[in-house]
Amino acid sequence: MSASLPVTIEDIEAAGRRISGHVIATPLVASASLSKLCGVPVSLKLEHHQSTGSFKLRGATNAVLSLTTEERARGVIAASTGNHGRALAHAAKAEGAVATICMSQLVPTNKVTEIRRLGADVRIFGNSQDEAQEEVERLVAERGLVMVPPFDHPAIVAGQGTLGLEIATQMPDVAMVLVPISGGGLAAGVAAAIKARRPAVRVVGLTMERGAAMKASLAAGKPVLIEEQPSLADSLGGGIGLDNRVTFQMCRELLDDIILLTEAEIAAGMRHSYRQEREIVEGAAAVGIAALLAGKIKDIGGPIAVILSGRNVDMDLHLSVMNGETDPFREGVA
Numbered sequence: 501m502s503a504s505l506p507v508t509i510e511d512i513e514a515a516g517r518r519i520s521g522h523v524i525a526t527p528l529v530a531s532a533s534l535s536k537l538c539g540v541p542v543s544l545k546l547e548h549h550q551s552t553g554s555f556k557l558r559g560a561t562n563a564v565l566s567l568t569t570e571e572r573a574r575g576v577i578a579a580s581t582g583n584h585g586r587a588l589a590h591a592a593k594a595e596g597a598v599a600t601i602c603m604s605q606l607v608p609t610n611k612v613t614e615i616r617r618l619g620a621d622v623r624i625f626g627n628s629q630d631e632a633q634e635e636v637e638r639l640v641a642e643r644g645l646v647m648v649p650p651f652d653h654p655a656i657v658a659g660q661g662t663l664g665l666e667i668a669t670q671m672p673d674v675a676m677v678l679v680p681i682s683g684g685g686l687a688a689g690v691a692a693a694i695k696a697r698r699p700a701v702r703v704v705g706l707t708m709e710r711g712a713a714m715k716a717s718l719a720a721g722k723p724v725l726i727e728e729q730p731s732l733a734d735s736l737g738g739g740i741g742l743d744n745r746v747t748f749q750m751c752r753e754l755l756d757d758i759i760l761l762t763e764a765e766i767a768a769g770m771r772h773s774y775r776q777e778r779e780i781v782e783g784a785a786a787v788g789i790a791a792l793l794a795g796k797i798k799d800i801g802g803p804i805a806v807i808l809s810g811r812n813v814d815m816d817l818h819l820s821v822m823n824g825e826t827d828p829f830r831e832g833v834a
């Protein structure tokens with residue numbers, strides 16, 4: 501393993517001490533049905549029970565707690581309308597800082613209301629996420645607000661990596677970790693933590709066929725743009741940034757594989773999670789279970805930890821998937 505990675509095990513351990521007491525150390529529970537299916541012990545890391553409903557609170561809390569007093573007084577800003585936006589709003593409020601979240605006019609009212617409820621200053625700007633991001637950059641330049649990006653930042657990766665530290669402690673004989681991947685903050689942090697503690701553990705990223713930015717970038721040898729399409733795993737959408745500084749290099753060095761899932765496979769993962777495990781998860785969080793059910797994980801050599809990363813799914817959508825819908829976003833529908 502290269503010694504020059506942007507986030508080290510020491511950074512992750514420091515993040516663990518920093519955010520302890522601010523986030524939940526989530527349970528890791530055995531899955532009887534998946535253990536039977538795979539022939540090895542399979543456990544689920546119930547990170548969807550984290551406050552704000554996703555692991556994003558770990559990175560956001562670490563980033564906010566790492567600010568200087570003077571930076572904290574200026575406030576933080578991001579353009580995320582999803583789990584990162586929620587997490588940053590929550591983390592900032594908990595530390596008495598102001599979070600500004602910029603979003604486009606097209607963002608549904610319920611998302612706006614939710615992030616306002618978490619105490620953020622919501623600014624509606626433009627007709628796309630890119631225009632909202634331009635507003636972020638303007639406010640950073642004009643008012644000195646501190647931008648906290650969703651994945652490509654050492655403090656974010658170190659915070660997400662604390663999940664890997666917990667798995668290493670909770671499952672000392674773990675042989676493989678299945679981790680959902682989009683921008684790669686979670687996968688980079690978890691892989692750095694696990695492999696520092698237990699170098700032989702394999703870390704496999706999972707994402708949807710519709711817009712696998714990190715996989716395409718690793719194949720191209722550099723960050724590339726991909727076409728985005730609606731997916732059940734909406735939290736896995738978006739690119740990795742053409743000027744990626746942290747997660748591309750770390751994922752290239754640390755991940756053993758990235759496996760792609762169809763919409764039907766993701767839907768099956770959500771259904772298994774609900775019916776067999778009694779857990780409500782969003783599509784992005786169901787990809788690990790989906791890959792096991794689809795028989796896409798090869799060379800199973802020992803105990804597996806599967807990260808359930810979030811639960812922020814529209815409950816009407818969840819219900820329709822439970823009732824058998826496999827691809828609500830196929831062309832011409834939804």
Ligand SMILES: *Cc1c(COP(=O)(O)O)cnc(C)c1O
Pocket residue numbers: 554556583584650651680681682683684685686687735736782784785809810811
């Ligand atoms: C953000 C997110 C991911 C992907 O995390 P990255 O760090 O962008 O790879 C996976 N699952 C959920 C629920 C998320 O919110």
